[in-house]
Amino acid sequence: KKRLMIIGAGGVGNVAVRKSARMENLYEVIMLASRTKAKCDAIAAEAGPVPVQTAQVDADDVKALVRLMETFKPDIVLNVALPYQDLPIMDACLQYGVDYVDTANYEPKDEAHFEYSYQWAYQEKFKEAGLTALLGSGFDPGVTNVFTAYAAKHYFDEMHYLDIVDCNAGDHGKSFATNFNPEINIREITQNGRYYEQGEWKSTEPLEIHQNVDYPRIGGKESYLLYHEELESLVKHYPSLKRARFWMTFSEQYITHLKVLEDIGMTSIKPIMFQGMEIQPLQFLKAVLPEPSSLGENYKGQTSIGCQIRGIKDGKERTLYIFNNCSHQMAYQDTKAQAVSYTTGVPAALGTSLVARGIWSKAGVYTMEQFDPDPFLEELGPLGLPWEVVVDGKLAFGE
Ligand code: NDP
Numbered sequence: 001k002k003r004l005m006i007i008g009a010g011g012v013g014n015v016a017v018r019k020s021a022r023m024e025n026l027y028e029v030i031m032l033a034s035r036t037k038a039k040c041d042a043i044a045a046e047a048g049p050v051p052v053q054t055a056q057v058d059a060d061d062v063k064a065l066v067r068l069m070e071t072f073k074p075d076i077v078l079n080v081a082l083p084y085q086d087l088p089i090m091d092a093c094l095q096y097g098v099d100y101v102d103t104a105n106y107e108p109k110d111e112a113h114f115e116y117s118y119q120w121a122y123q124e125k126f127k128e129a130g131l132t133a134l135l136g137s138g139f140d141p142g143v144t145n146v147f148t149a150y151a152a153k154h155y156f157d158e159m160h161y162l163d164i165v166d167c168n169a170g171d172h173g174k175s176f177a178t179n180f181n182p183e184i185n186i187r188e189i190t191q192n193g194r195y196y197e198q199g200e201w202k203s204t205e206p207l208e209i210h211q212n213v214d215y216p217r218i219g220g221k222e223s224y225l226l227y228h229e230e231l232e233s234l235v236k237h238y239p240s241l242k243r244a245r246f247w248m249t250f251s252e253q254y255i256t257h258l259k260v261l262e263d264i265g266m267t268s269i270k271p272i273m274f275q276g277m278e279i280q281p282l283q284f285l286k287a288v289l290p291e292p293s294s295l296g297e298n299y300k301g302q303t304s305i306g307c308q309i310r311g312i313k314d315g316k317e318r319t320l321y322i323f324n325n326c327s328h329q330m331a332y333q334d335t336k337a338q339a340v341s342y343t344t345g346v347p348a349a350l351g352t353s354l355v356a357r358g359i360w361s362k363a364g365v366y367t368m369e370q371f372d373p374d375p376f377l378e379e380l381g382p383l384g385l386p387w388e389v390v391v392d393g394k395l396a397f398g399e
């Protein structure tokens with residue numbers, strides 16, 4: 001049996017720990033380590049049957065991480081702290097000699113700028129060490145990459161148009177709250193949009209391009225074009241793609257609140273002086289907003305995330321829509337989390353278990369579409385995220 005270390009005890013960490021702790025045939029023990037130990041203890045108290053130990057760690061500190069690994073002796077490490085911690089945790093995994101999994105790509109703290117280059121630069125180091133690093137094992141990135149790989153493997157000779165559509169039609173009853181870490185969320189949506197077309201990246205103003213998209217069992221929702229990190233690896237690995245875009249729904253209420261917060265400078269990541277202390281407005285805002293993990297209990301409705309793909313099979317045009325719908329209430333009953341944490345934590349636990357079992361194992365740094373999608377999708381439904389495929393149905397987007 002294996003020893004699993006999970007770093008980060010937020011919304012996603014909670015789900016990943018609870019799900020992994022039910023894999024008693026695979027794991028003998030789990031270590032949950034995070035900045036605030038009390039949060040680890042609260043999760044550990046309710047998780048099982050695999051025993052969960054806890055520890056305090058500063059994941060920006062490579063030495064502290066290596067020390068913890070030396071005492072716990074993990075066979076695999078799952079990073080569900082924040083994107084800023086990806087590189088120190090990867091460095092610690094290399095120093096100690098253990099496989100690595102995360103759910104979001106590295107982002108420097110001082111600029112809202114996310115891309116894979118920082119982590120792809122570790123390719124040779126992981127190869128030489130004979131270790132696997134699996135990047136982006138959440139839902140998007142994560143399951144969306146696997147959906148695309150599955151479509152390429154079973155349904156298309158060539159994929160031409162990819163639109164990833166992400167809808168949260170849930171209602172948490174608060175006038176404004178973000179569904180995952182507010183800092184990361186707001187940084188993501190206040191930056192320029194970007195998409196890939198005919199070999200080039202095209203930029204848009206933030207939330208400039210939007211369209212109504214019909215989501216299964218939800219209906220029409222206004223969806224906004226954003227840059228999302230899986231586009232970068234997918235267009236690299238599927239060069240037949242002529243266009244790749246990412247869309248996410250936001251309610252009018254959400255956008256109005258965000259606009260006001262932006263206009264008054266509350267979403268800025270530039271430090272300011274406040275009563276003799278340097279603070280970042282966005283971090284201060286995070287402190288006054290509801291904790292994403294607290295939204296679960298009264299959350300109603302569902303999420304729907306999937307890939308709409310157009311391409312060619314046996315010389316004929318084909319369309320494919322592959323998606324999952326997830327109910328906030330089901331997620332809460334299963335793990336005391338809302339669906340946004342759930343749809344990330346479940347694939348994080350699953351991707352980690354595939355690496356731990358050696359089913360997905362390759363020395364080097366890889367994104368999800370670089371592995372065989374079949375074993376992942378076989379287990380995703382039974383683990384709580386069933387998915388559906390519609391072939392040759394009508395898609396939201398023309399050519
Ligand atoms: P939260 O903010 O809820 O949790 C983050 C956790 O990491 C907190 O427990 C926090 O500690 C801990 N942490 C932060 N900094 C450090 C540090 N220096 N050392 C140790 N622990 C630290 O975020 P989420 O759970 O919502 O998100 C977790 C990750 O998942 C993020 O990287 C996010 O980008 C990613 N994500 C990916 C998605 C996908 O589909 N691929 C979707 C949603 C999220 P403390 O409790 O003390 O604050």
